[in-house]
Amino acid sequence: MASVALSEAEKVYIVHGVQEDLRVDGRGCEDYRYVEVETDVVSNTSGSARVKLGHTDILVGVKAEMGTPKLEKPNEGYLEFFVDWCLALGYVEEGLGLSPALVLVTRSVLGLTVPVGERRASPGSPAHDGSKSQMKCSANATPEFEGRGGDDLGTEIANTLYRIFNNKSSVDLQSLCISPREHCWILYVDVLLLECGGNLFDTICIAVKAALFNTRIPRVRVLEDEEGSKDIELSDDPYDCIRLSVENVPCIVTLCKIGYRHVVDATLQEEACSLASLLVSVTSTGVVTCMRKVGKGSLDPESIFEMMETGKRVGKVLHASLQSVLHKEESLGPKRQKVGFLG
Amino acid sequence: MAGLELLSDQGYRVDGRRAGELRKIQARMGVFAQADGSAYIEQGNTKALAVVYGPHEIRGSRARALPDRALVNCQYSSATFSTGERKRRPHGDRKSCEMGLQLRQTFEAAILTQLHPRSQIDIYVQVLQADGGTYAACVNAATLAVLDAGIPMRDFVCACSAGFVDNTALADLSHVEEAAGGPQLALALLPASGQIALLEMDARLHEDHLEQVLEAAARAARDVHTLLDRVVRQHVREASILLGD
Numbered sequence: 156m157a158s159v160a161l162s163e164a165e166k167v168y169i170v171h172g173v174q175e176d177l178r179v180d181g182r183g184c185e186d187y188r189y190v191e192v193e194t195d196v197v198s199n200t201s202g203s204a205r206v207k208l209g210h211t212d213i214l215v216g217v218k219a220e221m222g223t224p225k226l227e228k229p230n231e232g233y234l235e236f237f238v239d240w241c242l243a244l245g246y247v248e249e250g251l252g253l254s255p256a257l258v259l260v261t262r263s264v265l266g267l268t269v270p271v272g273e274r275r276a277s278p279g280s281p282a283h284d285g286s287k288s289q290m291k292c293s294a295n296a297t298p299e300f301e302g303r304g305g306d307d308l309g310t311e312i313a314n315t316l317y318r319i320f321n322n323k324s325s326v327d328l329q330s331l332c333i334s335p336r337e338h339c340w341i342l343y344v345d346v347l348l349l350e351c352g353g354n355l356f357d358t359i360c361i362a363v364k365a366a367l368f369n370t371r372i373p374r375v376r377v378l379e380d381e382e383g384s385k386d387i388e389l390s391d392d393p394y395d396c397i398r399l400s401v402e403n404v405p406c407i408v409t410l411c412k413i414g415y416r417h418v419v420d421a422t423l424q425e426e427a428c429s430l431a432s433l434l435v436s437v438t439s440t441g442v443v444t445c446m447r448k449v450g451k452g453s454l455d456p457e458s459i460f461e462m463m464e465t466g467k468r469v470g471k472v473l474h475a476s477l478q479s480v481l482h483k484e485e486s487l488g489p490k491r492q493k494v495g496f497l498g
Numbered sequence: 499m500a501g502l503e504l505l506s507d508q509g510y511r512v513d514g515r516r517a518g519e520l521r522k523i524q525a526r527m528g529v530f531a532q533a534d535g536s537a538y539i540e541q542g543n544t545k546a547l548a549v550v551y552g553p554h555e556i557r558g559s560r561a562r563a564l565p566d567r568a569l570v571n572c573q574y575s576s577a578t579f580s581t582g583e584r585k586r587r588p589h590g591d592r593k594s595c596e597m598g599l600q601l602r603q604t605f606e607a608a609i610l611t612q613l614h615p616r617s618q619i620d621i622y623v624q625v626l627q628a629d630g631g632t633y634a635a636c637v638n639a640a641t642l643a644v645l646d647a648g649i650p651m652r653d654f655v656c657a658c659s660a661g662f663v664d665n666t667a668l669a670d671l672s673h674v675e676e677a678a679g680g681p682q683l684a685l686a687l688l689p690a691s692g693q694i695a696l697l698e699m700d701a702r703l704h705e706d707h708l709e710q711v712l713e714a715a716a717r718a719a720r721d722v723h724t725l726l727d728r729v730v731r732q733h734v735r736e737a738s739i740l741l742g743d
Binding site: 197198199200203210216217237350352497 | 530533540543547577578579580588589624
């Protein structure tokens with residue numbers, strides 16, 4: 156991940172703010188930044204989504220390919236995850252100059268901007284001015300992404316995704332089976348990290364869920380003739396396809412322990428102040444499907460339970476707003492003006 | 499390729515374009531806040547992102563530093579879902595390495611590298627969707643990103659591909675036209691001086707036709723320049739409005 160260097164004083168400033176439930180950008184401890192979601196951005200995938208959360212920018216493409224089921228699960232298809240980080244190679248520098256302001260202005264026109272959690276009116280200056288003076292980024296902060304360095308992070312993220320999807324309830328894998336032991340759909344979920352501005356895991360999960368929601372798999376039929384040989388017939392109608400139910404797909408809520416409190420959706424600067432965080436993957440009903448502690452620090456059991464409770468509460472709200480946005484976007488139909496990276 | 503008519507008798511191509519016509523180009527500068535410069539371009543269905551970092555100190559081995567000019571480091575990668583069939587590796591394969599090298603050549607010719615001795619400029623390009631002319635889209639996106647980063651350049655670098663079918667030169671080939679296997683020419687042009695930063699041709703083509711194809715590609719590259727120039731001016735205008743100048 157891209158790194159930030161903070162001085163002691165800057166850290167104290169952030170930690171004290173969190174204690175008062177007021178963060179550098181004016182949010183409370185359980186508030187998300189604005190999330191922008193757009194689906195169907197890459198036309199040669201089965202489903203795709205781009206999610207922007209603060210400066211974190213993720214593109215997920217899902218491609219359905221035919222393959223053979225795994226031996227231990229002969230009547231199920233499966234998902235493959237892959238994470239690529241090519242563009243996010245550089246070091247972080249707080250956005251100075253033109254581009255951030257431009258993005259803000261053009262984006263607000265979109266109508267796709269979704270407030271997840273209410274943003275509080277910040278008593279001070281807005282996010283950018285507030286943090287600009289605070290952050291000093293070391294110019295020679297080595298990008299941990301360069302060379303093989305990013306491989307570790309990519310593998311870690313992919314493994315986490317495997318883990319949270321590794322239960323029967325999250326996706327109906329049996330619907331991906333075409334003929335048991337012979338053919339099934341493999342969904343290649345490819346995650347592209349375009350920019351990292353903190354809270355990678357949550358953003359990736361939102362993007363994966365949105366992309367799976369958008370995924371359309373062509374309907375196929377298995378025809379069997381008298382000799383027992385099977386033929387797979389693809390439907391002629393390109394609109395004749397199956398959709399996945401993403402109702403139970405979990406989302407990760409990362410809780411960062413800062414001082415005595417924990418925050419959701421930490422920025423890079425806040426992540427630098429936190430020693431340990433907890434990843435909780437929650438479904439829309441608030442069921443925890445996976446949990447992981449990350450970071451070099453330690454957590455005491457009591458705070459873990461507190462964090463889990465927060466994770467469940469926040470996760471439910473996150474799911475509800477994500478669902479409503481996805482449905483709203485879909486209801487616009489093919490007439491929807493695609494924005495992609497041009498907006 | 500039998501059965502597919504790349505150029506109809508009326509002079510129209512598969513996607514309805516005339517021989518010298520470009521696909522629709524849309525672009526935007528300043529896509530990312532963290533990078534020094536970034537840009538996004540769509541040429542028809544080919545979509546590419548470019549990010550520029552630098553000029554900054556040399557990363558890794560200092561031995562790579564050049565005493566008299568900046569090192570231009572280019573990396574090309576193509577998203578695993580960008581092509582019709584899923585790619586196994588987004589970068590590190592032979593095509594990506596070659597593409598990185600070509601981009602480096604192109605931009606070493608255009609960037610005023612002697613202004614930043616012993617430093618490094620990183621250009622990362624990512625293709626999100628590939629539908630022919632990826633090299634051209636990458637160069638055009640990278641030009642915008644370098645401009646966005648404020649790195650001094652001799653001129654814009656505008657690239658375009660061209661092909662040759664039925665004694666006619668076709669500009670800006672789409673994937674279908676590329677896959678048909680005719681001769682292909684990739685050209686990167688510095689439009690103000692008319693200098694060529696990169697020229698590459700695959701497959702055989704009679705010498706007599708070369709000038710025609712080259713001319714078609716150069717004309718298309720000049721058209722691209724007009725469009726990119728418009729994007730840059732628009733970007734600067736918006737930016738200056740926001741700054742209140």
